[in-house]
Amino acid sequence: MDSLVARTVSQGLAGARPVSVADSVRRVVGLQAQDVRANRLAVRARTDGLTRADVDAAVADGTVVRTWAMRGTLHMLAAEDAGWVVALLGPRFAHGLRGRRAQLGLTDDICARGADVIAEAAKTPKSRAELVDALAAEGIEIDPKTQAPAHLIGYAALTGVIRRGPDRSDDEPTYVRLEESPTLDEAKALARLAERYVVGHAPATAEDFAAWSGLPLGKARAAFTGAEPNHQDPGRVVRLVGHFDAYLLGYRDRTLAVPAAYAKRIQAGGGFVMPAVLVDGRAVATWRRARGRIEIEPFGTLPKGIEGAIDQEIADIARFLSDDRSA
Template structure:
């Protein structure tokens, strides 16, 4: 059995995640890791930056408008960006599971089965073009479903409609406000795969973009039960390895990916959300800094797959300033190339600022 040290495991995972930045399209960057977290639009753009070369934030928005990628509820029942051609099988596999798990909370919010049926029937009529959440709530009221816009009911209704394959996110407004639209109108007819085929595809794609990893990692990332993760991995060709002292697998015959340079990862980056824990990537003494509470994952300075500090972008007037904060005695390498690339991506002047304090 091939044995990888902790350092080698981190480096292999960072490379598998596409953090060498070789992708030339937004869809290619997303497809590399199956999906990118997308509840924060600005962070979602930055996750594309570190996985691509030559693209800008405007290119990410254009890819959404041109339907090359689409944001919807997927892994763990949360918002993710998918390549459009992955939408059908991913949501077909994950959507029913998370829609069922969300039923108790929906009932607490007054979204019983009768209300859901009435609302989703109305959505088939009113969401033929992209609408904001407020626009949907207003039009639903005219069809007999009144939702308190200040409550969580509208968000849970939209998530349910997305998880059941009815809605997806459309293009954001100029102020980054999300819109929602019928899948059939935005992406066309979608075809789900049989569960076993979809599980195998998910496992294969996950390992290609995250390996070496375990069934527990796949389960934590996807949100599916570990039994289903094991079924998916058992259906594909894998090679056992020992990764940082733990039994794991990689794709059999996978040639590996180019090594990743030092990167400035944004909030909620897939590298820090792709496994059952972050102990390998984040020193335990500083885990509370990266996981700031409430599921909030901070921007991280990554060196050879190891998080060595955090960073913050002061986005006031030009020049924008990047403030770095190393962990303890950790040394943050020269980040001028990353700052220059960040400025190019955002089309702003970016310079080094004083350390965070």
């Protein structure tokens, strides 16, 4: 099977797709979640028949959780994976941000005490402003107009104290205590993470695993086995994936999936990754929603015979979003 098609199957973008949010997330370990709307669409592309309300319900009932994990960035993970993944990766990224916290006046002592206060306050979902108030009530004053609150909350999350909670009706994020769960020693956790990565991303390399996870290359190579699953050929695959999709962020680079001439159409600069139209795993266009309609912007001439499949994907996105006019 072609490498790109095999990747689409590994990623859950082709072949039989699950009908639960948790199964779609578990397949790739985690889905990027800084942008809630894009996160929902990543689930849509990997499931069959769900709606945005189903994704929000899975977050609300704790079946899946959003927390800081791979590369120290916000991801959605299945609830049973959050504890051991954060325990493995979080402290590394928390340590890496120590210098920036110091610049903001967040000493190690303040961070330790602040994390305890945040954990107590976050027994029920709290907004950032509410956590700042809880800190102030315990004598820890931080300026809400600076990045200090975000960094202290990030420290608490990366050290396994809290996670993102359900968004409020105005899309304001909340934070809630991370439920305790069994953790693994580092060697077992590394082996499990590498195995799970391969299942959801193959074909891939140890270098891809390191770039995706944020682990040092030496640790990634030691844990990586490269054993790839066998997949049945799914036939032609046309899928519309949203911003920051794991298919375009889960590897060291995108050269296999994105023609070099169009790389800047997918990522013009910074970390902003555009929605893409994938045909048999290769990006052939970008897409965007404008005035409630999806507009396709091809990279030259589209492959023949895919118009109907693109129309089906557009219709499925509309079905998935249903009454959501802002997503």
